[in-house]
Each structure stands twice: as C-alpha cells, then as structure tokens.
Amino acid sequence: MEFIAVLLVAVALIIVVTLAKAVRIVPQQRQDVVERLGKYKRTLNPGLNLLVPFVDAVRTKVDMREQVVSFPPQPVITSDNLVVSIDTVLYYKVVDAVRATYEIANFIQAIEQLTVTTLRNVIGSLDLERALTSREEINRHLSGVLDETTGRWGIKVTRVEIKAIEPPASIRDSMEKQMRAERDRRAAILTAEGHKQSQILTAEGDKQSAVLRADGDRQARILQAEGQAKAIRTVFDAIHTANPSQKVLAYQYLQALPQIANGTANKVWIIPTELTKALEGMGGALGGLSRMVGDEPAPEAKHSAGEVEREAAEAAQAAAIAAQQIHDEVRVAEAQATGGKVPQGLPAPEPVSPASLVSDPVDQRERA
Template sequence: MPTTLILLAILLVFAIVVIMRTVRIVPQQTSLIVERLGRYSRTLEGGIHFLIPFVDKVRANVDLREQVVSFPPQPVITSDNLVVNIDTVIYYTVIDSRAAVYEIANFIQGIEQLTVTTLRNVIGSLDLEQTLTSRDQINSQLRGALDEATGRWGIRVNRVELKAIDPPLSVQESMEKQMKAERDRRAAILNAEGVKQSQILTAEGEKQSQILRAEGSAQARVLEAEGQARAIKQVFDAIHRGKPTQKLLAYQYLQVLPQIARGDSNKMWIIPSELTDALRGIGGMLGKGENDPGQMDSEEFVEVAEPESSAFEALALPDAKSALEEARGQAARSTKEATAHSAPVSATQPPIRPAADAVPPPPV
C-alpha cells in the first residue's frame, strides 16, 4: 500500500513537470527563443504555445518594448584639446529577437562601447563651443552611426541624448565670467533703454505742459487786452460824453503825473507841449480877472452824438486860481520825484518845468 502511494505521487509530479514544460504562455511584447536539441527552432510571440517536453528548450526571453540605458560619463577630447565628460542616454528597441540572441553575446555592452567610440569620433571634430551649442547635431550623428552598426544585431536605436557636457573647471570659471559679463551687458542695455524711455516720456510731459501753459498765458493776455480795450473805450466814451476842454485835460494830466513819476520803472518822463499850452491858457484867463466868467466856457467842446453834462459837471473846476496853484504844486512834486528816480538822466539834464512866460503868475 505505501509503495503504491509513492508511485502515484511520483507519477503526479512527473505529469505536472511535463505539463509545465509543454505549455508556455508568452506575455505581450515578449518573445521566447526556442531551441530543439540545441539548435534554433522558432520564436514564440505573445499567447499560449506548446512545446515538446525534454526536446524543446527556451533559450532566451527577450523584451520587445523600448529600453532606456544610461551610460556613465565618458572623457572625450575636443578639437581644441580640451577634455570634457559627456553622459549619454540610449533609447533602443529589439526588432529581431533571434539576431539579438545569436549575433552578439551581450548587446547592451556592445551598444555602450559603440556609443563611446562614436562619441569620440564626433566630438573630436568639434571644438568646445560647438560641442556645447550643437547637441542636436551630435545626437543626430550618434543615432545614425549607432543605428547602422546595431542593425545587424536586431537592435534599432530610436534616440541618443546627451545628459551633461562637463568642461574642465578652469573653462567653467571662464564661462561663468563670460556669462556674468553678458548678463551685466544686457542689464545695462535694458537699464539704458528704461532711462531713455523715461526721459522721452518726461520730455513729452514737459512739452505738453509748456504748450498748455503757453496757450493759457496767451488766452489770458488776449482776455486782458480785450478787457483793457473795453476799459479804455469806456473811459474814452465817458470823457467825450462829458465834453472836456483842453484845460480840463491838462488838469487831469497834472493829477496823474505824480503817479507816473512815482513808478520805479520810470527813469524819465516828458511833459507834452499841450500841457504848457493849457497852462498858458489858464494863466491868460486868470490874468483877465474874475469879472469875465464867460472866458472859461468860451473854448469849444467835443461834439458827441448824445450830449451829456453829468461827467463834465463832475469834473468841472470850482476855482480856477486854486486849481492853477494845485497844478503847479503837483508839477513841482512830480518833477522832484522823477528827478530822484532817474538820477542818470537828472545828472545831465535839468528837471523840466513849464516856461516862465507860458504860465503867468497869478494876479495879486
């Protein structure tokens, strides 16, 4: 009884082993290389397959997905005799499992050594600056050379990337200084552009401000001139409506004369000849005495369209003798003030006074 159980157990184990060696389930994107009695028999793709136990043998399990291999830094000499360390990354795919197994013993090691030799050939024809700035060109040349060499191994190189290019420390310091100088130059240019734009905007603002101030000043002057013109016209109309005589105008001029001489900007002032004529007329009138009042009104008045006597009555002289004395006193004070304000003129010319024969003395 125990012997029978042992035989049954052995048969069961043998059956399980036979089944396991006969039935093979291959995953997707995987291939199995099968040898029969030591020779290549077939390649199994994804799915379920049956083998002859103890006759067929699986030689290799090949992954058909894209593989990534990173190689350690390799020292490479450029055309200007500088040693740089370059890290490379290879992206490849197995397209022929049989060739990958039987054409080369270790295709990963073969790709690495081929990458090193190809990289040295490519970098040896470039200087350091071209090496640093021509990564795409280097990648393209490496991929073309590796793909051509690995094609017979059943390997397709999809991409070759340079992870890092490390120049010598002395060159790195020089490059850092150069980059710093370049950044400083760009910063100076940007700063100058900013200052330029700021000055342009400031100048434009000042220009607009000056234009607006000039326009405002011009408008103010125009309005002021128009106001002065209206005021002069109103004064002129009021004087003519009052029918002034030449003597009355001379008296008003004598009243205004001290104010003219009192100004700081007036260095010299002139007494018109009409004033002496008016004073001569007033003196002649006073010389005839007060018994001839008609002489005051014998002078012709200014003809106007609308005769009005209010302004003339307001400006009429109450007493001719006292008016003459007041006019002489004001003329003397004005002459003294004008002489004090215009020293250079008074040093060379005597103060201007009415002629003695033009204004007769008042009767006693």
C-alpha cells in the same frame, strides 16, 4: 519485492523528468532559441511548446520588450580642445532573437562601445557652445548611426538621448560669469528703458502744463488789454464829449507829469531854472492883474501898468518855452521806453501862447 518497488520508483522519476524536459511554457514578450544536438533548430514563441527530451535544449531566452540602458559618463574632446563629460541613455529592442543570439556575443556591450565611439566623432566636430545647444542634432546623428549598425544584429535602436554635458569647472565658472554679465546687461537695459519712458512722460507732462500755463497767461493778458482798451475808449469819449479848452488840457498835462515820473523805469528830468522864474513871474503878474480887476489901483501900479504887462508877457513866453521843452523831453522818453514806437493815445495838447495866458476873457471885457 523491494527490487521491484525501487525499479518502479526509478521509472516514474524518469517519466516525470522526461515530461519536464519535453514541455516548455514561454511567457508573453519573450522568445526562446532552441538547439538540437548543438545546432539551431527553432524559436519558441509565447505559449506551450513541446521539445524532444534530452535532444533539444534552450540556448537563450530573449526579452522582446524595449530596453533602456544608461551608460556611464564618457570624456569627450570638442573641436576647441575642451574635455567634457557626456551622459547618454539608449532605448532599444530586439526584433530578431536568432540574430541577437548568433550574430554577436554581447550586444549590450557592443551597443555601448558603438555609442561612445559615435559620440566622440560627433562631439569632436563641434565646439563647446554648439555642442551645448545642438542636442537634437547630436541625438538624430547617433540614432542614425546606431540603427544602421545594429540592424544586422537583430536590434532596433529606437532613441538616443544625451542626459548631461558637463564642461570643466573653470569653463563652468566662466559660463556663470558670462550669464551673470548678460543678466546684468539686460537688467541695465530694462532700467534705462524705464528711466527713458519716465523722462519722456515727465517731459510730456511739463510740456502740457507749460502750454496750459501759457494759454492761461495769454487769455489773462488779452482780457487785461481789452479792459484797458475799454477804459481808454471811455476816457477818450468823455473828453471829446466835454470838449475842454486848450488851457484845461494844458493844465491836465502838467498834472500828469508827476505820474509819469513815478513809473518803474528810471527817468531823468532836466528842468531849467528859467521855468521857476517864469512861474514866479506869472504868479506876480496874475496877482497884479487880480488887484487891477477887484481893487482900486495903487498909484505906483498906474504908472507901471505897461511895465507889468510887459513882464507878464515875458514870463508867459518863458513858461510856454519851458513847457514845450518838457513836452519834447517826455516824447523822447516815451519813444525810448516803447522801442521807437510812438504810443497811440490822446492827441498832444496844442502849445499855449503867452497872449492866451496873459489875456483872459474877463480881463478883456473889463478893459473894454
């Protein structure tokens, strides 16, 4: 009895093991390569699969999903003999489980070595600056070469990316200095542009203010000149309306000489001594004439009447000559002050003759 029980247990155990060997469940996105007696038989797809127990065996279990592999940094020499360290990351997927199993022993290691070799060939033909700025071109070249080579292994390289390109420490310092100098240059250019714009705006403001100031000064001068012109015209009309005699004009002209001398310009007046003597003589003559008209003539005056008249005539003649000289000097000074242009103003008074100074209408009437 005991022997029969042990035998039944052994048979049941064999049946369980056989069923376990015969039934294979494959998950999604995986394929199993089956060999029968050491030879490839078939590929198991996802789901429930039956095998021949103790005859069929699963060689490899291949993951059909896309895989990511990050390779360690690799030293690469550029065309300008600089050693740079490059980190790469690879994206691939198995498209044929049989080829990936039988065409190559370890496709991960093969892809890594192929990537390093291709990367050194590509970077070796570029200088450092171009290698730093041509990552897209390097990635496309690597993807093309790897995809062409790994296609016969049943592997599809979908993407190759360069994570980092690390130049030597000395090159990094030089690059930092260069970038700092470039930033300083740009800052200096921007500062200069701002200063230029500020100077332009300041100059435009000064220009507009100067134009406005000049326009205001011009308007003020025009108004002042118009006022002076009206004043001169009023005086001129009043003088011509009153129609003064030549003696009044001569007297007014002599009164205007001190005002001319009080100007800001330096003037030199040369007055001859004969003028004072002539004026004294005129005063004496006019005093004698007044005594002749208003009072009784003195006896000595009667005898020297002819002599007094002669002296008065001579004094009047000297005064007229001195006045004419002063008039000429004033004209010369005015011409020099105005730059050779004779000012347009009131007409010059006619010279006073000695006879007009000596002979007065009242005196003439008394003599008659």
